[in-house]
Amino acid sequence: MPGTLFNLAEKQSVANRFVAELRNIDIQKDRMRFRRNLERVGEVLAYEISKTLEYEPVVVDTPLGSTTPMLPSQRIVLATILRAGLPLHQGLLNYFDQADNAFISAYRRQHKDGSFTIQLDYISTPSIEDSVLILADPMLATGASVNIALKELMRFGKPAVLHIVTVIASVAGVDAVRRQHPHAHIWAGAVDEELTAKSYIVPGLGDAGIWRTEKRGEKVRGEAKSFGIWLDWAWSKSRPEVENRVWCLVFSVCAPRLAVVDILVEFSQMPNAKRPKH
Numbered sequence: 001m002p003g004t005l006f007n008l009a010e011k012q013s014v015a016n017r018f019v020a021e022l023r024n025i026d027i028q029k030d031r032m033r034f035r036r037n038l039e040r041v042g043e044v045l046a047y048e049i050s051k052t053l054e055y056e057p058v059v060v061d062t063p064l065g066s067t068t069p070m071l072p073s074q075r076i077v078l079a080t081i082l083r084a085g086l087p088l089h090q091g092l093l094n095y096f097d098q099a100d101n102a103f104i105s106a107y108r109r110q111h112k113d114g115s116f117t118i119q120l121d122y123i124s125t126p127s128i129e130d131s132v133l134i135l136a137d138p139m140l141a142t143g144a145s146v147n148i149a150l151k152e153l154m155r156f157g158k159p160a161v162l163h164i165v166t167v168i169a170s171v172a173g174v175d176a177v178r179r180q181h182p183h184a185h186i187w188a189g190a191v192d193e194e195l196t197a198k199s200y201i202v203p204g205l206g207d208a209g210i211w212r213t214e215k216r217g218e219k220v221r222g223e224a225k226s227f228g229i230w231l232d233w234a235w236s237k238s239r240p241e242v243e244n245r246v247w248c249l250v251f252s253v254c255a256p257r258l259a260v261v262d263i264l265v266e267f268s269q270m271p272n273a274k275r276p277k278h
Contacts, residue, residue, distance in 0.1 A: 003162075003183050005174060006048060008041075009190040015044045019189045022167060023205045035087040038138060038167060042091020045165050045187045050095065052161075052185070053132065074132045074160065079125065081106050081137040081149055088136045092165065096134070100126045104149045120148055129157030140169035140188065142199045143176030150181060161185070168192060170201045 008015050018040045021027045028034055055070040079102035080089035093099065102125030133153065137146055146164060162184045164177060169188040172195055177184060194202040 001183065003178060003181070003185045005191070006045075006185070006187045007191050008044065008048075008188065013044075015041065015189065018044070019167065022189075023203065025206075028206065038084075038087035039091035039094070041167050041189045042088040042136065042165065043094055044091075045189070046092045046095035049134065049163055049165075049185075049187060075100070075130075077102055077126060077128050077131045077133050077159070079104060079128075079133060079135045079149070079153060081135070081145055084138050085136050088138050088165065088167065092134060092136060099134075100131075102126065102128070102153065104152065106145050106149055120152060123149075123152050125153060125156050127157045128153060128159045130160045131157070132161045132163070133159035134163045134165060136165045138167045139201060139204070140164070140166040140173040140177070140186070141195060141201050142170075143173040146173075146177055147180050163187060168201055168204050170195050173201075 009019065018037045022034065022037045022041070050072065053072045054074050056073040057068045058071045059066055059068050076096050076099040078089060078092050078096060078099045080086065082103060082105050089101075093101070103123070104120065104125075105122035106120045135146065135149060135153070137149075140146060150162075162181060163186075164181075164184050165187045167189040169186065169191045171191060171193055174186055174188075174191065177186065192201050192204055196202055200206075
């Protein structure tokens with residue numbers, strides 16, 4: 001079955017306010033609200049995705065009797081491209097709280113001529129074989145990050161269904177993903193027409209990584225380095241089957257405190273760090 005495009009902005013709902021506030025240059029200054037609105041969009045899109053899942057009857061006992069609701073029957077894997085994807089991931093996880101989790105570290109490596117390539121440094125994921133794979137990336141601009149992340153994820157199995165969740169997509173990004181993954185279902189808060197020469201979406205919302213607090217400077221980097229050293233030691237002692245749980249704990253507990261990208265930079269330079277095989 002060919003993939004579909006769900007554009008949340010085409011329907012009137014309270015979610016329009018969440019996306020509008022994410023775009024608003026003045027409201028963006030409230031970083032806590034920015035992160036919360038990313039999370040809210042994730043929650044709304046999770047609810048919409050839930051309508052497409054397979055369900056089965058499950059008997060539930062209540063204090064006064066029993067009932068048989070229809071509950072989701074498929075295994076879900078939530079994958080996220082760091083860094084700005086974390087609040088969006090949390091929104092999805094708030095609704096799909098039984099899901100497995102995967103994390104991908106990828107970023108744009110800029111070149112002197114103004115071009116860029118996507119650098120993928122790290123991936124941690126359970127098997128995605130026959131699962132419902134939901135990949136979250138707040139900005140779907142050129143589609144390059146999503147396509148590279150999916151290529152890497154496919155080494156861990158073939159999902160039964162593929163969903164891509166984004167807050168703002170460009171028409172070019174949607175087309176690029178569809179060319180390589182024609183069966184993918186794309187869920188967007190809004191779809192914009194234009195890309196700049198540097199491949200930023202217009203009007204878009206700027207850099208979705210803006211929620212990361214830069215002002216803490218050297219203190220944050222020092223804390224990140226200390227945490228990276230601890231994480232490197234913990235990883236060397238862990239077993240493969242618990243690696244995914246370790247990362248879930250890391251990001252759920254430490255993301256609000258530290259700049260996650262700094263942790264990853266420090267951790268990736270250490271001897272036990274896991275890098276993707278090419």
